[in-house]
Amino acid sequence: MSEENSATRSNFITDIIDEHLENGRFDHVHTRFPPEPNGYLHIGHAKSICLNFGIAEAYGGKTNLRFDDTNPTKEEVEYVESIQEDIRWLGFDWEDRLFFASDYFDAFYEYAIQLIKQDAAYVCDLSADELRQYRGTLTEPGKNSPYRDRSVEENLDLFERMKNGEFPDGSKTLRARIDMSSPNLNMRDPVLYRILHADHHNTGDKWCIYPMYDYAHGLSDSLEHITHSICTLEFEDHRPLYDWILDQLDVFHPQQIEFARLNLTHTVMSKRKLLQLVREGFVSGWDDPRMPTLSGMRRRGYTPQAIRNFVDVVGVSKANSIVDVELLEHVLRDDLNERARRVMAVLEPLRVIIDNYPEEQEEAFEIPYFPYQDDSPIRQVPFSKEIFIERTDFMEDPPKKFYRLAPGREVRLMNAYYITCTEVVKDDDGNVVELHAEYDPESRGGMSPDGRKVRGTLHWVSARHALSAELRLYDYLFSKADPYEVPEGGDFTDNVNPESLQVLSDAKLEPSLKEAGVYEPFQFMRQGYFCADADSAPGALIFNRTISLVDTWAKMQRGN
RNA sequence: UGGGGCAUGGUGCAAUGGCAGCACAGCGGACUUUGAAUCCGUUGAUCCAGGUUCGAAUCCUGGUGCCCCGGCCA
Numbered sequence: 001m002s003e004e005n006s007a008t009r010s011n012f013i014t015d016i017i018d019e020h021l022e023n024g025r026f027d028h029v030h031t032r033f034p035p036e037p038n039g040y041l042h043i044g045h046a047k048s049i050c051l052n053f054g055i056a057e058a059y060g061g062k063t064n065l066r067f068d069d070t071n072p073t074k075e076e077v078e079y080v081e082s083i084q085e086d087i088r089w090l091g092f093d094w095e096d097r098l099f100f101a102s103d104y105f106d107a108f109y110e111y112a113i114q115l116i117k118q119d120a121a122y123v124c125d126l127s128a129d130e131l132r133q134y135r136g137t138l139t140e141p142g143k144n145s146p147y148r149d150r151s152v153e154e155n156l157d158l159f160e161r162m163k164n165g166e167f168p169d170g171s172k173t174l175r176a177r178i179d180m181s182s183p184n185l186n187m188r189d190p191v192l193y194r195i196l197h198a199d200h201h202n203t204g205d206k207w208c209i210y211p212m213y214d215y216a217h218g219l220s221d222s223l224e225h226i227t228h229s230i231c232t233l234e235f236e237d238h239r240p241l242y243d244w245i246l247d248q249l250d251v252f253h254p255q256q257i258e259f260a261r262l263n264l265t266h267t268v269m270s271k272r273k274l275l276q277l278v279r280e281g282f283v284s285g286w287d288d289p290r291m292p293t294l295s296g297m298r299r300r301g302y303t304p305q306a307i308r309n310f311v312d313v314v315g316v317s318k319a320n321s322i323v324d325v326e327l328l329e330h331v332l333r334d335d336l337n338e339r340a341r342r343v344m345a346v347l348e349p350l351r352v353i354i355d356n357y358p359e360e361q362e363e364a365f366e367i368p369y370f371p372y373q374d375d376s377p378i379r380q381v382p383f384s385k386e387i388f389i390e391r392t393d394f395m396e397d398p399p400k401k402f403y404r405l406a407p408g409r410e411v412r413l414m415n416a417y418y419i420t421c422t423e424v425v426k427d428d429d430g431n432v433v434e435l436h437a438e439y440d441p442e443s444r445g446g447m448s449p450d451g452r453k454v455r456g457t458l459h460w461v462s463a464r465h466a467l468s469a470e471l472r473l474y475d476y477l478f479s480k481a482d483p484y485e486v487p488e489g490g491d492f493t494d495n496v497n498p499e500s501l502q503v504l505s506d507a508k509l510e511p512s513l514k515e516a517g518v519y520e521p522f523q524f525m526r527q528g529y530f531c532a533d534a535d536s537a538p539g540a541l542i543f544n545r546t547i548s549l550v551d552t553w554a555k556m557q558r559g560n
Numbered sequence: 561u562g563g564g565g566c567a568u569g570g571u572g573c574a575a576u577g578g579c580a581g582c583a584c585a586g587c588g589g590a591c592u593u594u595g596a597a598u599c600c601g602u603u604g605a606u607c608c609a610g611g612u613u614c615g616a617a618u619c620c621u622g623g624u625g626c627c628c629c630g631g632c633c634a
Binding site: 009034036073131132136169170182183191193194196210212213233235237240317320323333415446456458459525528554556 | 562564565567570571572573574576584585592593594596597627628629630631632633634
């Protein structure tokens, strides 16, 4: 849709880049998206992906995909695969530039030796607990480690033996020698390497020492000649360390730039919390359509374009903010409105018998998939004596302004005929079980020659031709805008919306939907956008409601 | 006086010393073979106090509020 996106439109990041290009610090732009393969990507990551790929593209540059896989205890191949699938689905291409931090383990090791030789790093024997003690607090300086002044030779020897596996996990670390009294805790001799006798998804058992994020990330950026390393706000405090390492080693020096991560109302966005929802069974998996994961949204029926448009429209800044999920929904509807074929489906069927329509008669209406498009493709929709209409489209005793079907009232069956309700059939409990009606043969196609107006237009499905289907209707996963708003001692899971999933087991669809492909967007007219679920099968159709249509009538009722 | 960062309608983002604007939401109306979409109209904001300036959302000073940092996680 829009030619402009958040990357081409100026923002504080492009301002910085423009300055670099102008003052000659860089003459091109090269970014990277650096996920840790320890979970599935979510809409928050999409913001980072769109920013990194979008900005590079806007400047004619490139973007690398690099897995930040420096902690083998948390990372799995399952995730490196899903992450690639999700990025591709979003429509971005890293071409031949797929990298892993683990590709650089040898280089990292050599750089560490260089730091030791420069007296800028040392092997420390403090335990994790002791290290914490020595670090000091937010307001008090730390103390130097007793191992801080080991000789270069001893450090070299110890570090090599760490690598060789001579020491148990946690017994030693390699630390940067910076300043234990720095007001920035990240500069108080941060750990560069820790001992971890763990198998790595890429390097197997080759290593038993693994680099820490701060050490590996900047060096990975440098090795790949990344010019602008875009990350989230919480790394702002780490930038001095990022810079320190690259300065010490005197290598290519990218610029780290931090932006505010995306937050949405009615959802949680931390991998840890999402994992908890999966593990504790609040959702069916990472790709549950209620999840903010890209795989969940894909299954729900989101299009990549809707997500990209959303990222564009929320913009980028350094201010912590929470975007109203209604904006996401607006952008989704906007995109689906353009691409979804219009079909008829009845969610909660109510049978209508058209008494003056011949029993054995059938006819097929040719109805365009896109009613407002001149060259729209069409499909055949069968009509017969018995049809289903939406239960909510009939009221025996309608309030003012309800202009759907009611006793004695005439409405239009979309693209078919006018019908008038002649009789209401109820069961012993007084529930309406079916309706009788008469149609006007003159109104074929939904128009009468005398030009009389009917206020209501209803969707319908021929009973004898209808396809039965299961429909899954979704609502917000959390009832509260802020899921973390819980009473003392509560947990965010207390706010899980008990009605976030509603299953309609006997919806009636027009026959053309038999061919619906998975994820292919349809508008069930007057209801919402739907797509076939991955689990849908010819004899057992399942559709997910991606998003309902804006419902002004429902809003009016709520307001009253 | 630990350090770092951020404050613009209800929400998100612009305005880079010169008329505070856009989108969503809200409200009102038009149109309608989708109570959708579309179209028209409309309510509503610069955290506070000083200062500089012809002129301040923007610059300066001092406050206030919120977020992040004490993993051998990223």
